[in-house]
Structure formats: C-alpha cells, structure tokens
Amino acid sequence: MTPTDLPAYMAHVGLAARAASTRMAAASTAAKDAALRALAARLRAAGAELAAANARDIDAARAAGLAPAMLDRLRLTPQAIATVAEGCEQIAAMPDPIGEIDGLRRRPSGIAVGRMRVPLGVFGMIYESRPNVTIEASSLAIKSGNAAILRGGSEALHSNMALAALVRAALADAGLPEDAVQLVATTDRDAVGLLITMPQFVDVVIPRGGKGLIERIAAEARVPVIKHLDGNCHVYVDAEVDLELALRVTDNAKTQKYSPCNAAESLLVHAAQAGAFLPRIGDIFAAKGVEMRCCARAAALLGPRPGVVRAVDADWDAEYLAAVISIKVVDDLDEAIAHINRHGSHHTDAILTTNHPAAMRFLREVDSASVMVNASTRFADGFEYGLGAEIGISTDKFHARGPVGLEGLTSLKWVVLGQGEVRS
Numbered sequence: 117m118t119p120t121d122l123p124a125y126m127a128h129v130g131l132a133a134r135a136a137s138t139r140m141a142a143a144s145t146a147a148k149d150a151a152l153r154a155l156a157a158r159l160r161a162a163g164a165e166l167a168a169a170n171a172r173d174i175d176a177a178r179a180a181g182l183a184p185a186m187l188d189r190l191r192l193t194p195q196a197i198a199t200v201a202e203g204c205e206q207i208a209a210m211p212d213p214i215g216e217i218d219g220l221r222r223r224p225s226g227i228a229v230g231r232m233r234v235p236l237g238v239f240g241m242i243y244e245s246r247p248n249v250t251i252e253a254s255s256l257a258i259k260s261g262n263a264a265i266l267r268g269g270s271e272a273l274h275s276n277m278a279l280a281a282l283v284r285a286a287l288a289d290a291g292l293p294e295d296a297v298q299l300v301a302t303t304d305r306d307a308v309g310l311l312i313t314m315p316q317f318v319d320v321v322i323p324r325g326g327k328g329l330i331e332r333i334a335a336e337a338r339v340p341v342i343k344h345l346d347g348n349c350h351v352y353v354d355a356e357v358d359l360e361l362a363l364r365v366t367d368n369a370k371t372q373k374y375s376p377c378n379a380a381e382s383l384l385v386h387a388a389q390a391g392a393f394l395p396r397i398g399d400i401f402a403a404k405g406v407e408m409r410c411c412a413r414a415a416a417l418l419g420p421r422p423g424v425v426r427a428v429d430a431d432w433d434a435e436y437l438a439a440v441i442s443i444k445v446v447d448d449l450d451e452a453i454a455h456i457n458r459h460g461s462h463h464t465d466a467i468l469t470t471n472h473p474a475a476m477r478f479l480r481e482v483d484s485a486s487v488m489v490n491a492s493t494r495f496a497d498g499f500e501y502g503l504g505a506e507i508g509i510s511t512d513k514f515h516a517r518g519p520v521g522l523e524g525l526t527s528l529k530w531v532v533l534g535q536g537e538v539r540s
Contacts, residue, residue, distance in 0.1 A: 156208075236320055236526060247276050
C-alpha cells in the first residue's frame with residue numbers, strides 16, 4: 117500500500133505489524149536464529165548495493181548542508197556493515213529469553229507462582245541519520261519475538277530502504293512474516309505523529325536522535341516511550357590515579373569519535389592531580405584540535421594552549437557532539453559527584469582512580485544509567501556490553517535503563533501452575 121493517504125497507510129502498517137507480532141511471539145528459536153543468520157549473510161553479500169544507496173544519501177545530505185556530526189552518523193561504511201552483520205550472528209548465538217520462567221516458587225495453597233518473559237508486541241522506532249539502526253532494531257525485534265515499525269530520517273531514506281529490503285528477505289528465508297519489520301515508506305513528518313498516537317497497534321515507541329526529536333515524541337506520544345534526551349557524559353580524574361591510564365582513557369572517551377552520545381563532554385579533575393594531569397591532556401587535546409572550555413583554575417593550569425577558552429555556565433550542561441569539552445577542577449569526590457548529578461544527563465559517567473573506596477562511592481552515588489571505573493565512556497554500547505546490539509540508550513528508570521537489548525524489549529507476566537487447587 118502506498119502512503120498517499122497517510123492515515124490509511126499508517127493504519128495498514130499498524131494492522132500488519134499487530135498481526136505479525138502474534139506470529140513472532142509464537143515463533144521458534146530456530147526460525148528466529150535462521151532469520152538472523154540469513155540477514156548477516158545478505159548484509160555481507162550486498163556491500164556494493166548498500167554503498168550505492170548510502171552514497172545517494174550522503175551526496176544529498178552534503179548538498180543540503182547537513183552538519184558534519186550528522187554526516188558522520190549517516191555513513192554506512194564497510195566496517196559498519198560488518199559490525200551489524202556480526203551483531204546479527206551474536207544475537208542468534210544468544211539464549212532466547214522468550215518463554216523463560218523465573219522465580220517459580222510453591223505457595224502454601226499448593227500452587228506454584230512465577231513470571232514468564234514475553235515480547236512487548238509491537239514497537240515503533242523513530243531515528244535520525246544512523247542507517248545501522250535499521251539492522252540493530254530489526255535484529256533485536258526478530259530475536260525478542262516482536263514486530264517493529266521503523267521510521268528513519270529522510271536523510272537516510274535510500275540506505276534504510278535497501279537495508280529493510282534485506283531484513284524482509286531474511287524473514288521470508290526463515291518462514292517468518294515479512295511484516296515483522298516494516299519501514300515507513302514516506303518522509304512526511306506527519307507519519308511520526310500518527311505512529312506515536314496509535315496505541316491500538318503500537319505498544320511502545322523508542323525515539324533515537326536529537327534532543328528536539330525526543331522531546332517532541334515524549335510530549336506528544338500516547339504510548340509509552342523509552343528515551344534519553346542527551347548524553348552529557350563525564351570523566352572524573354580522582355586524587356589517587358594512574359596518570360598514564362587517566363591520559364589514555366580520557367583521550368579515548370573524548371576523541372575516539374566525537375558524534376556518539378557516549379563520548380565524554382565534560383572532564384572533572386581533582387585539585388590534587390590538576391597540576392600534573394591537565395597540561396598533559398591539554399597537549400593531547402590541542403594537537404587534535406579539541407576546544408577546551410575551562411573553569412578559571414583549569415584555564416590557569418592549561419595556559420596559552422590553542423583551544424583554551426573560559427567556560428560559561430551553559431557549558432556544564434552541554435552535549436557538544438563535536439571536538440569540544442568542558443573542563444573543571446574540583447576539590448574532592450563529593451564535589452565531583454554533586455556536579456555530575458546536577459549537570460549530567462544520567463547517561464554514562466566514569467571515575468579514573470586507584471582508590472577502591474572512592475570507586476565504590478562513585479558507583480553507588482552517581483545517578484546514571486552506566487557508571488564506570490577506569491574505562492572509557494565509549495564502552496556504553498549494547499554491542500560492547502555483549503547484548504549483540506542495542507535499540508538505544510535509556511536514561512529512564514522504569515522498565516529499561518542503559519543500553520536496551522533483548523531483555524529491554526520484553527516484559528514479564530505472572531504464571532500460576534496448579535493441580536486442581538481451589539481458594540478457600
């Protein structure tokens with residue numbers, strides 16, 4: 117069905133997804149794994165076709181003046197294709213959570229009570245730029261027994277259409293319904309408004325993109341939303357620290373890639389280490405063209421290096437997604453934790469320290485979805501966490517938090533096993 121009559125088209129997509137979700141919930145593990153392996157094979161075989169589709173999107177986006185960070189997210193490189201193909205195989209090799217019964221216990225009445233893991237049903241995925249999300253969302257939907265309605269950004273339309281066609285072919289290869297994954301075939305923004313207000317068809321919506329998109333979805337949706345608004349991630353260098361480790365990890369957290377939401381945007385340094393650490397990390401950042409927006413104490417220690425400027429209050433809350441970092445000297449761990457909990461986005465924050473009690477306090481008291489000790493914030497990723505792939509990062513506290521993988525796309529229902537017991 118073509119999207120000329122948008123309400124009718126979206127209703128058709130919703131009905132098809134609901135029907136497919138019923139079949140997917142009952143699908144065998146073998147069939148779901150076969151679809152994932154078929155998808156991995158098709159991805160590897162379609163390199164030239166995918167490159168051509170992605171080139172059309174890149175050329176159009178560059179001509180339209182898309183920001184460099186968004187262009188970077190739009191690229192579907194051979195490495196990106198290899199990564200998502202490997203992710204499909206990794207998910208296929210993982211245990212199937214659907215149907216598991218946990219916590220079964222016998223009650224005095226004789227009944228046994230437990231909880232079974234089941235699919236959510238239908239999820240809508242709304243995302244910008246990154247075409248690899250099409251495969252990540254599809255592969256997780258398949259393994260978790262859900263149906264997915266995908267609405268990518270207009271800037272990635274050709275890439276997403278090519279990828280979605282591979283997904284549907286892989287589902288057919290395994291005897292599963294092709295409509296288990298549907299890509300909304302229009303760039304009309306009104307399609308998003310319809311998708312997020314169809315509770316009869318859609319059980320949850322997952323937006324993945326810029327803050328404006330996510331704020332809109334959260335405000336207008338009539339179905340539950342799994343979201344994070346931004347990624348102001350911190351690295352805190354403690355008073356007791358291995359300086360070489362701190363330099364290596366801080367550099368990686370900021371400069372390994374600037375555009376992801378798990379890149380470090382803020383650096384906090386204990387006053388006891390600031391004199392030794394800041395000039396050295398300042399040299400690294402200056403050599404890579406990173407602008408350093410500093411408090412007065414940090415600016416004094418960094419001196420006249422290229423890129424050193426004074427921070428304003430807004431910098432402590434900023435997600436730059438660029439070669440920019442805010443830097444602040446703090447007097448103790450208490451100040452670092454308080455600063456992170458006030459200014460951070462509850463996404464990912466790391467402490468670099470050799471002091472075990474300090475590390476444990478940081479883990480307990482920093483209120484973020486991922487909290488790390490002596491590791492780069494760039495590890496806050498479903499693939500790196502061993503989830504196979506992720507549908508996104510959640511900074512919510514209900515249902516799913518952090519990278520959302522298979523379990524985040526499932527729910528639990530109570531099951532009761534009896535032998536004829538009746539309630540007295």
